[in-house]
Amino acid sequence: KADRPCPLQWHAPERVPLNAHSECRSRQTVGAELNVTISPGPRPTAAFRWAFTRNSAGTHCSIQFEPTLVWAINSTTASAIGTGANPDFYSFEGELNPTTGGINGTVYHPPFASRVRAGIFAIQPVSPDNPARPSTCAPVPPTPPGPPTPPGPPAARNPPIWPAPAEFSPAASGVGTQAIVDATALRLVCTGPQAACDNTVAPAFTAGKGWAFMVPGADRTGATLATVLVIVDASVPLQYGVNETYSLEVNSTHAMVRAGTEWGALHGLESFFQLILIEPWESCVVCNKYVIREDVPFSIVDYPRVAWRGLMIDTGRHYLPPDLIKRAIDAMAASKLNALHWHLTDDQSFPVCLESHPELCRLSQFHDQVTGAPRNYTRADIAAIVSHATARGVRVIPELDLPGHSVGLQTAAPDLYTNCSSTHKLPDPTHEGFFDLIDSILGEMATEFPDGYIHMGGDEVDTSCWTENAAVARWMADKNLTAMGLLNYFQSRVQGIVSKHFAAAMFWDEFWAAKLTALNTTVAEIRSTAFAETLSGGRKALTTGLNEAWYLDHGVANPRFIQMDWEPYYLHDPFASLTHSQLEFVLGGEVDMWGEGVDETNFEPRVFPWASAVAERLWSPPLRSGSTDEAAPRLSAFRCLLVRRGIRAAPIGPGAPC
Secondary structure, X not given: OOOOOOOEEEEOOOOOOEEEEEEXXXXXXXXXXXXXXXXXXXXXXXXXXXXXXXXOOOOEEEEEEOOOOEEEEEOOEEEEEOOOOOXXXXXXXXXXXXXXXOEEEEEEEOOOOOOEEEEEEEEOOOXXXXXXXXOOOOOOOOOOOOOOOOOOOOOOOOOOOOOOOOEEEOOOOOOOEOOEEOOOOOEEEEXXXXXXXXXXXXXXXXXXXXXXXXXOOOOOOOOOEOEEEEEEEXXXXXXXXXXXXXXXXXXXXXXXXXXXXXXXXXXXXXXXXXXXXXXXXXXXXXXXXXXEOOOEOEEEEEOOOOOEEEEEEEOOOOOOOHHHHHHHHHHHHHOOOOEEEEEOOOOOOOOEOOOOOHHHHHHHOEEOOOOOOEEOEOHHHHHHHHHHHHHOOOEEEXXXXXXXXXXXXXXXXXXXXXXXXXXXXXXXXXXXXXXXHHHHHHHHHHHHOXXXXXXXXXXXXXXXXXXXXXXXXXXXHHXXXXXXXXXXXXXXXXXXXXXXXXXXXXXXXHHHHOOOHHHOOOEEEEOOOOHHHHHHOOOOEEEOOHHHOOEOOOOOEOOOOOOEOOHHHHHOOOOOOOOHHHHOOEEEEEEEEOOOXXXXXXXXXXXXXHHHHHHHXXXXXXXXXXXXXXXXXXXXXXXXXXXXXXXXXXXXXXXXXX
């Protein structure tokens, strides 16, 4: 490693190790070997080991490990997220060859500044045909034995952010200093696609300053951290599986967020602003100043454990005002949840106002019990909610529950439903008009919800409603269909309609228990212990926790307080025992808040921060998110950050007011 940028040319005649030669002004030649091992999996990583040699001024040989360099592979683009032991030196970007697994690309110096091109490199993954070779440096003398090591591995230390990051490199002991943030002059410098910087990064930065710097008259004396640099490699549409990886490096003068997409940059900014705290007078070291709650310099490399991290809300049972839904989205984004599953309709209402069928909303919406005012969601309401969510990296997936839980639709279209004694009336599968109606509804919904995924329900279907109806029973006999056969026919028709308007359909797990062949190309949402079995069958699946463990409406009582206990939600891990082959079919997970017992008066404290507890299980690796003793103070502080943003999140236990 030279003391200044030098022209650098990488070449690998035998592929591994690489040789690097650099000619600096001092004419001192530096040679280096680089052993790289790329691990397989959905997020390939690389372990780096450098070996340096020098001549001219004598021979020097040393070995340096670079544990913070991590390859992030997205499609065919490969980037080293994190820049090694010296954050002001080199970073790496390249193109992945999907056939050989090799990476060819460019070396930049320094990553924080203008990314000056320093050279090129080519590497191949280590394999039996291409093994890593030991360094040519002399062996390092063994370290003399010291005192016995205390038993047990040390617990991972996390920075004070929620959810915990995947990788955290704190300042070295005795070296770190406290950084004071200039709340007035803090500025954003964003490099990358203009659309990403202007439309996504800049508004998020402005919003972060709004809630992070809420105490007027803070002392700016001695403030040195005044710049946040955000580097975005590419602007891509928000969709399932988008690259959300980011790195965050903070020193006394600036913070740098580096991300493959604007969606990763949003997470990096969220983590940065969570680190800012104004020192209270009672215990202050640097009084009445905004400081970083972690000694600098430090770095974070962060990425999600699963790609789908959702919250389900239910507006079919109780109306939730659009502004409340937007605040929930704000809390989701702060928790790094990225999918709002919107259970729009149910037996109690059909509150979606469609231009193609205005009668559905008019006849089956809620009304205020005092004023009589209608409570519904217009096209403008939905557009505003989807726009608000997209700007915060949250996808919106609508649910139109069929064939059960659709009495709200029956209220507006009674002629299209089966006449039976069941309270859970079902659509008439013999009536073509019903399928025409669903085609029209989904066609309009596809223009309002652009994500591509839609949930079509499928739970608690009482097929006796069909078998006891004489006309439907005769139709079944003519077609030689059983009740399950009729359900399969119904879902086949619905699935054909869905495929015209949406990229993928999701259904609750009762349909898979019934083994309906009509669902072979769809996605399962599993609430039971059959999660692993579903994955083993090659089915893409989402989990709400085994045995509905992430159902917030169930509530988990804490005997110490009259409130919900966050720990069972946090400790439940449905992914822990899955095999590698099963994990390949995991979409992710979500926490569900069914609406029978919540409305706008109690929704927020029933959902947050309990959903945030699950969010860390979905985002953070297990080694970073296993101890409730470690997590409790971070979650309590995070809850106060939500309150600061106007979200009425409940406390997790006794403590000082926010």
